[in-house]
Amino acid sequence: MGTTQLDTVPEPKYWHLKTVLxxxxxxxxxxxxxxxxERELAARFGVARATLRQxxxxxxxxxxxxxxxxxxxxxxxxxxxVSVGSVQQGRPGATDGxxxxxxxxxxxxxxxxxxxxxxxxxxPVHIVRRSRVTGGQPVAAELLYVPPAxxxxxxxxxxxxxxxxxxxxxxELGNLxxxxxxxxxxxxxxxxxxxxxxxxxxxxxxxxxxxxYFTRGRTAAVxxxxxxxxxxxxxxxxxxxxxxxxxxxxAGASRV
Amino acid sequence: MGTTQLDTVPEPKYWHLKTVLxxxxxxxxxxxxxxxxERELAARFGVARATLRQxxxxxxxxxxxxxxxxxxxxxxxxxxxVSVGSVQQGRPGATDGxxxxxxxxxxxxxxxxxxxxxxxxxxPVHIVRRSRVTGGQPVAAELLYVPPAxxxxxxxxxxxxxxxxxxxxxxELGNLxxxxxxxxxxxxxxxxxxxxxxxxxxxxxxxxxxxxYFTRGRTAAVxxxxxxxxxxxxxxxxxxxxxxxxxxxxAGASRV
DNA sequence: TAGTGGTCTAGACCACCAA
DNA sequence: TGGTGGTCTAGACCACTAG
Numbered sequence: 001m002g003t004t005q006l007d008t009v010p011e012p013k014y015w016h017l018k019t020v021l022x023x024x025x026x027x028x029x030x031x032x033x034x035x036x037x038e039r040e041l042a043a044r045f046g047v048a049r050a051t052l053r054q055x056x057x058x059x060x061x062x063x064x065x066x067x068x069x070x071x072x073x074x075x076x077x078x079x080x081x082v083s084v085g086s087v088q089q090g091r092p093g094a095t096d097g098x099x100x101x102x103x104x105x106x107x108x109x110x111x112x113x114x115x116x117x118x119x120x121x122x123x124p125v126h127i128v129r130r131s132r133v134t135g136g137q138p139v140a141a142e143l144l145y146v147p148p149a150x151x152x153x154x155x156x157x158x159x160x161x162x163x164x165x166x167x168x169x170x171x172e173l174g175n176l177x178x179x180x181x182x183x184x185x186x187x188x189x190x191x192x193x194x195x196x197x198x199x200x201x202x203x204x205x206x207x208x209x210x211x212x213y214f215t216r217g218r219t220a221a222v223x224x225x226x227x228x229x230x231x232x233x234x235x236x237x238x239x240x241x242x243x244x245x246x247x248x249x250x251a252g253a254s255r256v
Numbered sequence: 257m258g259t260t261q262l263d264t265v266p267e268p269k270y271w272h273l274k275t276v277l278x279x280x281x282x283x284x285x286x287x288x289x290x291x292x293x294e295r296e297l298a299a300r301f302g303v304a305r306a307t308l309r310q311x312x313x314x315x316x317x318x319x320x321x322x323x324x325x326x327x328x329x330x331x332x333x334x335x336x337x338v339s340v341g342s343v344q345q346g347r348p349g350a351t352d353g354x355x356x357x358x359x360x361x362x363x364x365x366x367x368x369x370x371x372x373x374x375x376x377x378x379x380p381v382h383i384v385r386r387s388r389v390t391g392g393q394p395v396a397a398e399l400l401y402v403p404p405a406x407x408x409x410x411x412x413x414x415x416x417x418x419x420x421x422x423x424x425x426x427x428e429l430g431n432l433x434x435x436x437x438x439x440x441x442x443x444x445x446x447x448x449x450x451x452x453x454x455x456x457x458x459x460x461x462x463x464x465x466x467x468x469y470f471t472r473g474r475t476a477a478v479x480x481x482x483x484x485x486x487x488x489x490x491x492x493x494x495x496x497x498x499x500x501x502x503x504x505x506x507a508g509a510s511r512v
Numbered sequence: 513t514a515g516t517g518g519t520c521t522a523g524a525c526c527a528c529c530a531a
Numbered sequence: 532t533g534g535t536g537g538t539c540t541a542g543a544c545c546a547c548t549a550g
Contacts, residue, residue, distance in 0.1 A: 010545085012519060015458060037535060048521045053536090058445055058459055069536045070529030079442060085341075085492055110505070182493040185441055186335060187461060187485040188505065189314055201537080202271060203314055205443060205461070208505060224505060229443040236341055236492055237438040249366070249444065249464060249480060266526085268538060293516060304540045309517090325517045326548030457518080 013047055014054035020045075021055055025064055025075055035065075035073040061205060063230050069201075080134050082227065084209055085183060085236035099142075102129040104166035109145045116212060116222050119147050126151065128166045131197055132225070139232050141197040142225035146173060150220045173213075173221060180214035185234065194226050205229040269303055270310035276301075277311055281320055281331055291321075291329040317461060319486050325457075336390050338483065340465055341439060341492035355398075358385040360422035365401050372468060372478050375403050382407065384422045387453055388481070395488050397453040398481035402429060406476045429469075429477060436470035441490060450482050461485040 035041065042052040056073065059065045066076040106124045108114075114121050125147045132140035148154070151172035188208040195202040206226040213221045227234060291297065298308040312329065315321045322332040362380045364370075370377050381403045388396035404410070407428035444464040451458040462482040469477045483490060 014519080039535095048523090050522090051520060054519085056536095061461065062444055063442070067536060068529085069527065070534080072535060081440060085439075180493075182491075183341075184337065184489050184491045185463070186319070186489040187443065187463065188318055191505070205317065207441065207443065226505070233440050233442040235438075235440045237436075249447070249482070270538080295516095304542090306541090307539060310538085312517095323517065324548085325546065326515080328516060 014051050014058075017045060017047065017052065017055040018058050021059060022064065025059075029075045031075050031077045033075045035075070037072060060230060066230070076231070079231055079233040080137075080139065081233045081235045082132070082134060082139055083236075084211075084225075084227075084234045085181075098133050099130050100133055101163050101166040101170070102131060103162045104128045104169055105161055113145050113222055113224070117145060117147050117219055119149075123147075126154070126169050128169050130166075132227075137231065138198050138228075140225050140227040141194045142223055144169075144221060144223045146221045150176060150215075176215050176220060178213045178215050178220060182212040182214065183236075184210045186210075187229070188226065190226065198226070198228050200228065200230075207232065207234060209234065270307050270314075273301060273303065273308065273311040274314050277315060278320065281315075285331045287331050287333045289331050291331070293328060316486060322486070332487070335487055335489040336393075336395065337489045337491045338388070338390060338395055339492075340467075340481075340483075340490045341437075354389050355386050356389055357419050357422040357426070358387060359418045360384045360425055361417055369401050369478055369480070373401060373403050373475055375405075379403075382410070382425045384425050386422075388483075393487065394454050394484075396481050396483040397450045398479055400425075400477060400479045402477045406432060406471070432471050432476060434469045434471050434476060438468040438470065439492075440466045442466075443485065444482065446482065454482070454484050456484065456486075463488065463490060465490065 029035070036044070038049055038052055038056070042049040045052060056065060056067065060067055060076075063076055063079045065073055067073045104126055107127050108122055108124050109117070109119075109127065111121055114123065114125075117125065119125060125145050128144040128146065130142045130144065131138055132142065146169055151169055153172050153175075154168060186208050188206050190198060190200055190202055190204045190206050192202045194206065195204055198204070198206070207229045209223075209225045209227060211223040211225070212219050213223070285291070292300070294305055294308055294312070298305040301308065312321060312323065316323055316332075319332055319335045321329055323329045360382055363383050364378055364380050365373070365375075365383070367377055370379065370381075373381065375381060381401050384400040384402065386398045386400065387394055388398065402425055407425055409428050409431075410424060442464050444462050446454060446456055446458055446460045446462050448458045450462065451460055454460070454462070463485050465479075465481045465483060467479040467481070468475050469479070
């Protein structure tokens with residue numbers, strides 16, 4: 001065969017579509033602007049709606065679009081940087097930035113958490129629920145697991161419940177003097193309860209941040225926080241790597 | 257109508273399916289085991305293949321499954337923890353763990369990177385490509401941007417190319433003495449070139465880690481690393497939050 | 513070459529929101 | 532109530548891998 005099959009990998013339609021749409025977003029749309037609806041867009045590009053949706057899903061995953069049922073698809077603002085490390089912030093100290101205490105109750109933690117805490121399986125701990133709000137938008141839901149041993153001043157089984165109880169646990173934890181932490185980040189999908197708090201649908205992509213708080217070398221508490229992956233950029237370190245987005249990974253590097 | 261419509265939110269099929277499959281994975285399958293094919297599974301559960309795929313996609317996103325075209329769907333091992341912060345590791349110093357230098361070349365960085373570096377737009381910098389391998393599997397692809405000003409010992413326009421050149425840049429950067437860093441993590445999707453390095457399809461979910469290296473208060477270099485989101489758990493801090501996975505977020509908390 | 517997952521279509525109906 | 536995105540179906544064909 002004389003036809004030297006050149007390396008023409010047929011690019012999937014949705015991939016090409018995504019590229020075209022991304023360029024259009026950069027040049028022809030303003031943040032918050034509402035796009036034509038999916039049926040309209042699909043027709044305009046001559047593809048099935050499912051294919052169009054595949055492209056939109058990717059763009060939403062990358063934080064470029066926001067879709068809401070019954071409303072429409074809008075151009076998303078750049079991701080907000082939320083500080084999750086080093087800086088004195090997740091700690092107690094009243095009114096620390098943008099955490100909102102929800103409530104507290106004793107319960108048996110998942111086995112993996114108990115392992116991290118070094119508590120007996122089946123042993124109940126204080127579970128404090130908090131949500132984090134930035135710019136009026138909910139960005140994270142957190143469960144903070146505090147073994148009774150870490151807050152001896154509080155009655156183990158009969159701690160005050162609700163927001164006051166939660167604040168009491170946090171205050172006690174602060175008195176303890178935390179001297180270190182340890183974090184891990186991984187991708188997950190929102191459970192039903194988390195989704196509701198984050199104003200997303202179940203299954204939405206989230207960044208799960210697991211933090212271990214230390215005091216005198218021992219694990220004093222464990223926090224599992226789930227951040228909206230579409231709207232958040234997690235920052236570690238003091239200065240906070242302000243401003244920068246998907247653009248850092250754009251083309252234009254044009255290697256020589 | 258006497259039927260008081262109780263708050264029965266009809267759970268989507270794919271969601272329920274995902275739950276069922278997740279339980280089956282925990283109880284009936286071993287890591288690496290291969291699942292029945294999609295058509296078979298769809299038939300077995302009495303759903304369309306697309307619906308079944310929606311469930312599989314979520315499980316893959318959560319790192320529970322691994323799917324490979326032409327091969328099949330297998331049960332994924334737990335995510336590997338990869339250290340990305342604090343510890344002296346991304347830095348030069350020969351043979352530092354699991355980074356593999358690919359090459360180096362001068363090129364004009366994306367505008368957002370130039371802004372971080374504080375270089376003129378259009379000014380070329382050294383771009384070092386590295387990949388990170390853990391347990392024989394590629395986990396990350398990195399582009400390290402180093403302005404000529406940070407490595408004055410190297411010829412700006414005519415630096416050695418290829419792996420030797422890359423190592424030269426890294427060595428010079430090490431001599432400089434970095435005294436701080438600054439990181440951000442966000443969700444992205446793999447570009448075509450990254451996908452190839454990571455042995456995934458384009459569009460695969462990745463965790464993008466942007467690191468700013470400081471020396472004497474100035475930004476000496478910027479690294480943009482993309483980690484496979486399906487197989488990696490990024491760890492920050494010294495001890496590394498060993499061992500723990502999706503389990504930390506499982507049910508069983510059973511609030512009181 | 514047979515079997516896998518990946519892409520794509522053209523429909524349908526449903527849940528949600530705003531007017 | 533009309534319009535939006537979300538779910539679901541039952542097909543088809545393609546790209547890739549392995550034997």
